[in-house]
Amino acid sequence: MTSEKPRCDCLNDCGDDYKRIEDGAVEPCDHFKERAAEREARAAAERASTAAVRTLKARGYTYTDGAEQWRPPRGRPPAWKLRDTQAARDVLAERRRQVEVEGNSPEDDDRYIDHDLIRAAICYARSAGGFNSGNVPGQWPWMLEWWKPTTPRRDLVKAGALILAEIERIDRVGASNGDEQ
Numbered sequence: 001m002t003s004e005k006p007r008c009d010c011l012n013d014c015g016d017d018y019k020r021i022e023d024g025a026v027e028p029c030d031h032f033k034e035r036a037a038e039r040e041a042r043a044a045a046e047r048a049s050t051a052a053v054r055t056l057k058a059r060g061y062t063y064t065d066g067a068e069q070w071r072p073p074r075g076r077p078p079a080w081k082l083r084d085t086q087a088a089r090d091v092l093a094e095r096r097r098q099v100e101v102e103g104n105s106p107e108d109d110d111r112y113i114d115h116d117l118i119r120a121a122i123c124y125a126r127s128a129g130g131f132n133s134g135n136v137p138g139q140w141p142w143m144l145e146w147w148k149p150t151t152p153r154r155d156l157v158k159a160g161a162l163i164l165a166e167i168e169r170i171d172r173v174g175a176s177n178g179d180e181q
Contacts, residue, residue, distance in 0.1 A: 098165065110173070116141035119141045128156045
């Protein structure tokens with residue numbers, strides 16, 4: 001399709017006709033179109049780079065200017081990331097099950113003052129690690145029929161839920177004593 005507009009007569013400078021091109025009075029030359037496309041490509045790349053930088057920063061990455069590289073976050077992952085794992089969801093679901101199905105309420109947990117929750121968690125963790133001879137561990141704090149090891153993963157989920165229960169118990173005791181968390 002041929003344009004009815006005259007071409008700019010800029011001799012590849014386009015400075016003289018820039019206003020007329022913007023107004024639509026003249027058709028830009030190929031050089032002008034290429035420069036405009038290059039500017040748009042650079043702007044798009046800058047926008048993409050800016051979005052990528054925001055994403056990396058939000059995920060805890062740091063930029064090392066001298067090395068011109070991004071370094072992954074150090075230390076533990078942010079809490080929001082942990083909640084997104086199946087393992088974390090399973091531990092939370094097991095804790096909920098302990099409360100709602102087994103009836104182990106936070107008030108019941110508050111009565112454990114001899115590290116019973118920790119000892120039970122250790123027993124399940126040791127079972128998951130293959131340190132269970134098939135017998136109820138000597139450190140098991142409760143009635144023998146409550147010892148129910150299954151698979152290593154399931155035992156670790158139970159251990160995690162028991163650890164969570166102990167942390168919550170400690171937090172409640174601290175809060176009732178006016179301690180800072």
